[in-house]
Amino acid sequence: MFWLLPFVLASVATAEELQPADQLPPAPPGRTWKLIWHDEFDGDKLDESKWECPPDAPRRDGWWMRKAVSLDGRGHLVMKTFQEGDKYIDGCIRTRGKFEHAFGYYVARIKLHKQPGHWPAFWLMGSTVHRVGNEGRDGTEIDIMEKPWLDGRLNHALHWDGYGKEHRSAGHKADIPGLMEGWHTFALLWLPDEYVFYVDGKETWRTKAGGVCQVPLFIKLSDEVGKWAGDIKEAQLPDEFLVDYVRVYDLAPPMQPRSVSAPASAPE
DSSP, X not given: OGGGSOOEEOOXXXXXXXXXXXXXXXXXXXOEEEEEEEEOOOXXXXXXXXXXXXXXXXXTTEEEOGGGEEEOSSSOEEEEEEEETTEEEEOEEEOTTTOEEOSEEEEEEEEOOOSSSEEEEEXXXXXXXXXXXXXXXXXXXXXXXXXXXXXXXXXXXEEESOSSTTOEEEEEEEEOTTTTSSEEEEEEEEETTEEEEEETTEEEEEEOGGGOOOSOEEEEEEEEEOGGGOOGGGOOSOEEEEEEEEEEEEEESOOOOOOOOOOOSSOO
């Protein structure tokens, strides 16, 4: 199976087009990796043809608000966490209704936060995650990276069959020395029959939990306030995390899903 082989650099054409170049799993014979979607966060405004911010609203122990999200004009998304009165504010962006895709290689280059009480995440989501009865095949929340700890640990996770009494999940904690310093890449290879997670091009978790999602999902970048990450009252705010880019590659010709129930018509 091709994804068991060591990593190789992306094709010369891709490396010339995008800097820094990504590492991609070797493609099987007769197929190649193709960049199908990306955002390098150039300019000084979020590209609304690619992303939306959820409406301002409470989220866990804080508030997701549009004003927490910006570009710094140097090629980075900035997601801030700060306090206004008695509210702790952070943010979220998502590709819902703009880019939704099944399978491929998803990668983001991120510089992490510094303070306790909140955590950044890079994840995939869809409305059919709420369905019960076909395990995760008809929709799985895929947490490529969650970072509630201020050390080398991070969390990969899968959630399916909704968030009520039928909810099921699987997860893995990886420990990467030096993770809190500098830039790092977090990636998912989503195959029709397996998920493979990576940090800085090195495999950290491989699983088939939930039966593997077969329907398109959208991308999310978010920050959340909550006790899982420690006490926000101990944080020296404002704090932030930065995203250099998000890129999605797929094999040409594309991978084909197995038959599952049709996804809901209107994603959440």
